[in-house]
Amino acid sequence: MQSLAGMLVLGAGAGFQPGDILYQLFIFLILLALLRKFAWGPFIDVMKEREDHIANEIDTAEKNRTDAERMSKEAQEDLKKTRQEAHQIIEEARKTAKTQEQDIIAAARVESDRMKDAARQEIETEKDKAIQALQDQVATLSVQIASKVIEKELSDQDQQQLINDYMKELGEER
Template sequence: MLDPRLFILNAEIGFNAGDMIVQLVMFVILLALITKFAWRPLMNVMQEREEHVANEIDTAEKNRQESERLMKEAQDELKGTRENAQKIIDDARKTAKSEEAEMIQTAKSEAERIKESARQEIEQEKERAVLALQEQVGTLSVQIASKVIEKELTVDEQEKLINEYLEKVGESK
Protein backbone atom coordinates (compact mmCIF):
# COMPACT_ATOMS: atom_id res chain seq x y z
CA MET A 1 0.00 0.00 0.00
CA LEU A 2 1.04 3.42 -0.69
CA ASP A 3 1.86 5.73 1.98
CA PRO A 4 -0.10 9.04 1.84
CA ARG A 5 2.90 10.90 3.13
CA LEU A 6 4.77 10.09 -0.04
CA PHE A 7 2.20 11.95 -2.14
CA ILE A 8 2.48 15.02 0.02
CA LEU A 9 6.24 14.92 -0.18
CA ASN A 10 6.03 14.47 -3.92
CA ALA A 11 3.65 17.39 -4.17
CA GLU A 12 5.99 19.52 -2.18
CA ILE A 13 9.14 18.45 -3.99
CA GLY A 14 7.63 17.61 -7.29
CA PHE A 15 7.87 19.46 -10.50
CA ASN A 16 4.77 21.17 -11.55
CA ALA A 17 4.77 21.67 -15.32
CA GLY A 18 2.48 24.70 -15.19
CA ASP A 19 4.69 26.51 -12.73
CA MET A 20 7.69 25.70 -14.84
CA ILE A 21 6.09 27.11 -17.97
CA VAL A 22 5.06 30.30 -16.14
CA GLN A 23 8.52 30.68 -14.70
CA LEU A 24 10.10 30.07 -18.12
CA VAL A 25 7.80 32.65 -19.75
CA MET A 26 8.59 35.16 -17.00
CA PHE A 27 12.31 34.48 -17.41
CA VAL A 28 12.09 35.04 -21.18
CA ILE A 29 10.08 38.26 -20.63
CA LEU A 30 12.59 39.40 -18.00
CA LEU A 31 15.45 38.48 -20.32
CA ALA A 32 13.81 40.44 -23.18
CA LEU A 33 13.25 43.46 -20.92
CA ILE A 34 16.78 43.34 -19.57
CA THR A 35 18.13 42.96 -23.11
CA LYS A 36 16.07 45.88 -24.40
CA PHE A 37 16.45 48.31 -21.53
CA ALA A 38 19.71 47.32 -19.84
CA TRP A 39 21.89 45.03 -21.94
CA ARG A 40 21.81 46.94 -25.26
CA PRO A 41 22.33 50.38 -23.67
CA LEU A 42 25.06 48.88 -21.50
CA MET A 43 26.68 47.30 -24.55
CA ASN A 44 26.31 50.59 -26.47
CA VAL A 45 27.96 52.47 -23.59
CA MET A 46 30.71 49.84 -23.44
CA GLN A 47 31.21 50.05 -27.20
CA GLU A 48 31.29 53.87 -27.08
CA ARG A 49 33.74 53.70 -24.20
CA GLU A 50 35.89 51.22 -26.15
CA GLU A 51 35.80 53.48 -29.22
CA HIS A 52 36.60 56.51 -27.04
CA VAL A 53 39.56 54.72 -25.44
CA ALA A 54 40.74 53.54 -28.88
CA ASN A 55 40.44 57.12 -30.20
CA GLU A 56 42.32 58.46 -27.20
CA ILE A 57 45.07 55.89 -27.74
CA ASP A 58 45.22 56.79 -31.45
CA THR A 59 45.27 60.50 -30.59
CA ALA A 60 47.98 59.95 -27.98
CA GLU A 61 50.04 57.95 -30.50
CA LYS A 62 49.57 60.65 -33.14
CA ASN A 63 50.51 63.33 -30.59
CA ARG A 64 53.58 61.31 -29.58
CA GLN A 65 54.62 60.94 -33.24
CA GLU A 66 53.96 64.64 -33.85
CA SER A 67 55.97 65.51 -30.72
CA GLU A 68 58.84 63.35 -31.90
CA ARG A 69 58.68 64.98 -35.34
CA LEU A 70 58.57 68.47 -33.83
CA MET A 71 61.40 67.60 -31.45
CA LYS A 72 63.50 66.32 -34.36
CA GLU A 73 62.71 69.48 -36.33
CA ALA A 74 63.61 71.61 -33.32
CA GLN A 75 66.88 69.71 -32.89
CA ASP A 76 67.66 70.10 -36.60
CA GLU A 77 66.81 73.79 -36.41
CA LEU A 78 68.92 74.19 -33.28
CA LYS A 79 71.79 72.42 -35.02
CA GLY A 80 71.39 74.70 -38.04
CA THR A 81 71.24 77.74 -35.78
CA ARG A 82 74.40 76.66 -33.99
CA GLU A 83 76.14 76.14 -37.33
CA ASN A 84 74.99 79.57 -38.52
CA ALA A 85 76.14 81.15 -35.25
CA GLN A 86 79.54 79.47 -35.58
CA LYS A 87 79.78 80.64 -39.18
CA ILE A 88 78.91 84.19 -38.13
CA ILE A 89 81.54 84.04 -35.37
CA ASP A 90 84.14 82.71 -37.81
CA ASP A 91 83.24 85.40 -40.36
CA ALA A 92 83.49 88.07 -37.66
CA ARG A 93 86.92 86.78 -36.67
CA LYS A 94 88.09 86.81 -40.29
CA THR A 95 86.69 90.30 -40.77
CA ALA A 96 88.34 91.50 -37.55
CA LYS A 97 91.69 90.03 -38.63
CA SER A 98 91.49 91.60 -42.08
CA GLU A 99 90.43 94.95 -40.61
CA GLU A 100 93.24 94.70 -38.09
CA ALA A 101 95.75 94.01 -40.87
CA GLU A 102 94.28 96.87 -42.92
CA MET A 103 94.46 99.25 -39.95
CA ILE A 104 98.07 98.23 -39.26
CA GLN A 105 98.96 98.75 -42.92
CA THR A 106 97.19 102.12 -42.94
CA ALA A 107 98.99 103.14 -39.75
CA LYS A 108 102.34 102.07 -41.22
CA SER A 109 101.63 103.99 -44.41
CA GLU A 110 100.58 107.07 -42.44
CA ALA A 111 103.67 106.81 -40.23
CA GLU A 112 105.87 106.47 -43.32
CA ARG A 113 104.15 109.46 -44.94
CA ILE A 114 104.57 111.55 -41.77
CA LYS A 115 108.20 110.44 -41.52
CA GLU A 116 108.85 111.35 -45.17
CA SER A 117 107.05 114.66 -44.74
CA ALA A 118 109.12 115.43 -41.64
CA ARG A 119 112.32 114.44 -43.48
CA GLN A 120 111.43 116.75 -46.39
CA GLU A 121 110.54 119.55 -44.01
CA ILE A 122 113.83 119.09 -42.16
CA GLU A 123 115.69 119.12 -45.50
CA GLN A 124 113.89 122.32 -46.56
CA GLU A 125 114.61 123.96 -43.22
CA LYS A 126 118.22 122.88 -43.51
CA GLU A 127 118.44 124.37 -47.00
CA ARG A 128 116.84 127.61 -45.77
CA ALA A 129 119.22 127.71 -42.83
CA VAL A 130 122.20 127.12 -45.14
CA LEU A 131 120.98 129.84 -47.53
CA ALA A 132 120.38 132.23 -44.65
CA LEU A 133 123.79 131.37 -43.24
CA GLN A 134 125.41 131.83 -46.65
CA GLU A 135 123.63 135.14 -47.00
CA GLN A 136 124.77 136.24 -43.56
CA VAL A 137 128.28 134.98 -44.24
CA GLY A 138 128.28 136.82 -47.56
CA THR A 139 127.01 139.99 -45.92
CA LEU A 140 129.48 139.67 -43.08
CA SER A 141 132.28 138.91 -45.54
CA VAL A 142 131.43 141.98 -47.54
CA GLN A 143 131.30 144.07 -44.40
CA ILE A 144 134.55 142.65 -43.12
CA ALA A 145 136.16 143.00 -46.52
CA SER A 146 134.96 146.55 -46.85
CA LYS A 147 136.30 147.37 -43.41
CA VAL A 148 139.59 145.67 -44.17
CA ILE A 149 139.78 147.34 -47.54
CA GLU A 150 138.97 150.71 -46.09
CA LYS A 151 141.73 150.40 -43.57
CA GLU A 152 144.43 149.00 -45.82
CA LEU A 153 143.73 150.67 -49.11
CA THR A 154 144.54 154.13 -49.82
CA VAL A 155 142.40 156.36 -51.91
CA ASP A 156 144.56 155.78 -54.96
CA GLU A 157 144.45 152.03 -54.53
CA GLN A 158 140.66 152.11 -54.13
CA GLU A 159 140.28 154.06 -57.36
CA LYS A 160 142.55 151.64 -59.17
CA LEU A 161 140.56 148.65 -57.86
CA ILE A 162 137.25 150.24 -58.89
CA ASN A 163 138.52 150.99 -62.35
CA GLU A 164 139.73 147.43 -62.84
CA TYR A 165 136.39 146.11 -61.71
CA LEU A 166 134.54 148.44 -64.11
CA GLU A 167 136.71 147.32 -66.96
CA LYS A 168 136.02 143.64 -66.23
CA VAL A 169 132.30 144.33 -66.02
CA GLY A 170 132.45 146.25 -69.28
CA GLU A 171 134.32 143.43 -71.01
CA SER A 172 131.85 140.80 -69.87
CA LYS A 173 128.95 142.76 -71.38
Protein backbone atom coordinates in the same frame (compact mmCIF):
# COMPACT_ATOMS: atom_id res chain seq x y z
CA MET B 1 2.38 38.48 -12.33
CA GLN B 2 0.79 38.45 -8.97
CA SER B 3 -0.51 35.03 -9.67
CA LEU B 4 2.91 33.91 -10.76
CA ALA B 5 4.47 35.25 -7.61
CA GLY B 6 1.69 33.63 -5.59
CA MET B 7 2.34 30.31 -7.26
CA LEU B 8 5.98 30.53 -6.54
CA VAL B 9 5.26 31.16 -2.90
CA LEU B 10 2.68 28.34 -2.82
CA GLY B 11 5.01 26.01 -4.67
CA ALA B 12 7.78 26.62 -2.20
CA GLY B 13 5.67 25.34 0.63
CA ALA B 14 4.38 22.19 -1.13
CA GLY B 15 7.65 20.93 -2.63
CA PHE B 16 8.93 20.92 -6.17
CA GLN B 17 6.71 19.72 -8.92
CA PRO B 18 8.14 18.92 -12.38
CA GLY B 19 5.63 21.28 -13.98
CA ASP B 20 6.66 24.07 -11.69
CA ILE B 21 10.32 23.59 -12.60
CA LEU B 22 9.47 23.72 -16.28
CA TYR B 23 7.28 26.72 -15.73
CA GLN B 24 10.03 28.50 -13.77
CA LEU B 25 12.56 27.53 -16.41
CA PHE B 26 10.29 28.94 -19.12
CA ILE B 27 9.78 32.15 -17.16
CA PHE B 28 13.54 32.36 -16.53
CA LEU B 29 14.27 31.99 -20.26
CA ILE B 30 11.70 34.68 -21.11
CA LEU B 31 13.25 36.90 -18.43
CA LEU B 32 16.69 36.24 -19.93
CA ALA B 33 15.41 37.09 -23.43
CA LEU B 34 13.82 40.29 -22.13
CA LEU B 35 16.98 41.20 -20.22
CA ARG B 36 19.06 40.47 -23.29
CA LYS B 37 16.87 42.61 -25.49
CA PHE B 38 16.17 45.54 -23.16
CA ALA B 39 19.07 45.58 -20.71
CA TRP B 40 22.05 43.58 -21.96
CA GLY B 41 21.89 44.83 -25.58
CA PRO B 42 21.82 48.53 -24.65
CA PHE B 43 24.44 47.87 -21.97
CA ILE B 44 26.72 46.16 -24.52
CA ASP B 45 26.07 49.01 -26.99
CA VAL B 46 27.01 51.60 -24.35
CA MET B 47 30.10 49.60 -23.46
CA LYS B 48 30.99 49.30 -27.17
CA GLU B 49 30.56 53.09 -27.60
CA ARG B 50 32.69 53.63 -24.52
CA GLU B 51 35.35 51.26 -25.87
CA ASP B 52 35.31 53.01 -29.27
CA HIS B 53 35.48 56.42 -27.59
CA ILE B 54 38.45 55.34 -25.44
CA ALA B 55 40.17 53.78 -28.48
CA ASN B 56 39.67 57.04 -30.41
CA GLU B 57 41.03 59.04 -27.47
CA ILE B 58 44.06 56.75 -27.28
CA ASP B 59 44.62 57.07 -31.05
CA THR B 60 44.27 60.86 -30.83
CA ALA B 61 46.65 60.99 -27.87
CA GLU B 62 49.15 58.78 -29.70
CA LYS B 63 48.87 60.95 -32.80
CA ASN B 64 49.33 64.11 -30.69
CA ARG B 65 52.34 62.54 -28.96
CA THR B 66 53.85 61.60 -32.33
CA ASP B 67 53.20 65.12 -33.65
CA ALA B 68 54.72 66.62 -30.51
CA GLU B 69 57.83 64.44 -30.87
CA ARG B 70 58.13 65.39 -34.54
CA MET B 71 57.71 69.08 -33.72
CA SER B 72 60.24 68.78 -30.91
CA LYS B 73 62.77 67.20 -33.28
CA GLU B 74 62.11 69.90 -35.86
CA ALA B 75 62.53 72.59 -33.21
CA GLN B 76 65.81 71.00 -32.09
CA GLU B 77 67.03 70.83 -35.70
CA ASP B 78 66.01 74.46 -36.26
CA LEU B 79 67.81 75.46 -33.06
CA LYS B 80 70.89 73.53 -34.17
CA LYS B 81 70.81 75.22 -37.59
CA THR B 82 70.35 78.61 -35.94
CA ARG B 83 73.33 77.99 -33.67
CA GLN B 84 75.44 76.93 -36.65
CA GLU B 85 74.40 80.03 -38.57
CA ALA B 86 75.19 82.23 -35.56
CA HIS B 87 78.59 80.55 -35.25
CA GLN B 88 79.26 81.14 -38.95
CA ILE B 89 78.23 84.80 -38.64
CA ILE B 90 80.55 85.22 -35.65
CA GLU B 91 83.43 83.59 -37.52
CA GLU B 92 82.82 85.77 -40.57
CA ALA B 93 82.72 88.85 -38.34
CA ARG B 94 86.03 87.81 -36.76
CA LYS B 95 87.60 87.31 -40.19
CA THR B 96 86.25 90.66 -41.38
CA ALA B 97 87.52 92.38 -38.23
CA LYS B 98 90.96 90.82 -38.69
CA THR B 99 91.04 91.91 -42.34
CA GLN B 100 89.97 95.43 -41.39
CA GLU B 101 92.59 95.49 -38.63
CA GLN B 102 95.30 94.53 -41.13
CA ASP B 103 94.01 97.13 -43.62
CA ILE B 104 94.03 99.83 -40.93
CA ILE B 105 97.56 98.88 -39.84
CA ALA B 106 98.78 98.93 -43.45
CA ALA B 107 97.13 102.31 -44.06
CA ALA B 108 98.69 103.66 -40.85
CA ARG B 109 102.12 102.44 -41.95
CA VAL B 110 101.71 104.05 -45.35
CA GLU B 111 100.59 107.31 -43.74
CA SER B 112 103.48 107.11 -41.24
CA ASP B 113 105.98 106.58 -44.07
CA ARG B 114 104.47 109.48 -46.00
CA MET B 115 104.70 111.73 -42.94
CA LYS B 116 108.33 110.67 -42.35
CA ASP B 117 109.22 111.43 -45.96
CA ALA B 118 107.47 114.81 -45.74
CA ALA B 119 109.31 115.59 -42.49
CA ARG B 120 112.67 114.58 -44.04
CA GLN B 121 112.00 116.77 -47.05
CA GLU B 122 111.04 119.67 -44.81
CA ILE B 123 114.20 119.14 -42.71
CA GLU B 124 116.32 119.06 -45.88
CA THR B 125 114.63 122.23 -47.11
CA GLU B 126 115.19 124.00 -43.79
CA LYS B 127 118.79 122.75 -43.69
CA ASP B 128 119.39 124.09 -47.20
CA LYS B 129 117.83 127.41 -46.21
CA ALA B 130 119.99 127.59 -43.06
CA ILE B 131 123.15 126.78 -45.06
CA GLN B 132 122.21 129.39 -47.64
CA ALA B 133 121.55 131.97 -44.91
CA LEU B 134 124.85 131.13 -43.24
CA GLN B 135 126.68 131.41 -46.55
CA ASP B 136 125.00 134.76 -47.13
CA GLN B 137 126.07 135.97 -43.70
CA VAL B 138 129.62 134.72 -44.21
CA ALA B 139 129.76 136.52 -47.55
CA THR B 140 128.40 139.68 -45.96
CA LEU B 141 130.87 139.43 -43.11
CA SER B 142 133.68 138.77 -45.52
CA VAL B 143 132.76 141.86 -47.47
CA GLN B 144 132.53 143.88 -44.27
CA ILE B 145 135.85 142.58 -43.04
CA ALA B 146 137.43 143.26 -46.40
CA SER B 147 136.05 146.80 -46.47
CA LYS B 148 137.30 147.49 -42.95
CA VAL B 149 140.70 146.01 -43.78
CA ILE B 150 140.86 148.18 -46.81
CA GLU B 151 139.96 151.24 -44.77
CA LYS B 152 142.80 150.75 -42.43
CA GLU B 153 145.74 148.64 -42.52
CA LEU B 154 145.94 146.44 -39.54
CA SER B 155 148.64 144.67 -37.72
CA ASP B 156 148.41 140.94 -37.23
CA GLN B 157 147.18 141.46 -33.70
CA ASP B 158 144.50 143.97 -34.79
CA GLN B 159 143.45 141.68 -37.61
CA GLN B 160 143.04 138.79 -35.13
CA GLN B 161 141.05 141.03 -32.81
CA LEU B 162 138.79 142.10 -35.69
CA ILE B 163 138.13 138.46 -36.66
CA ASN B 164 137.32 137.54 -33.07
CA ASP B 165 134.88 140.46 -32.79
CA TYR B 166 133.07 139.45 -35.95
CA MET B 167 132.90 135.85 -34.80
CA LYS B 168 131.27 136.99 -31.57
CA GLU B 169 128.76 139.04 -33.55
CA LEU B 170 128.05 136.04 -35.72
CA GLY B 171 127.49 133.87 -32.62
CA GLU B 172 125.09 136.43 -31.13
CA GLU B 173 123.07 136.70 -34.34
CA ARG B 174 122.30 133.02 -34.31
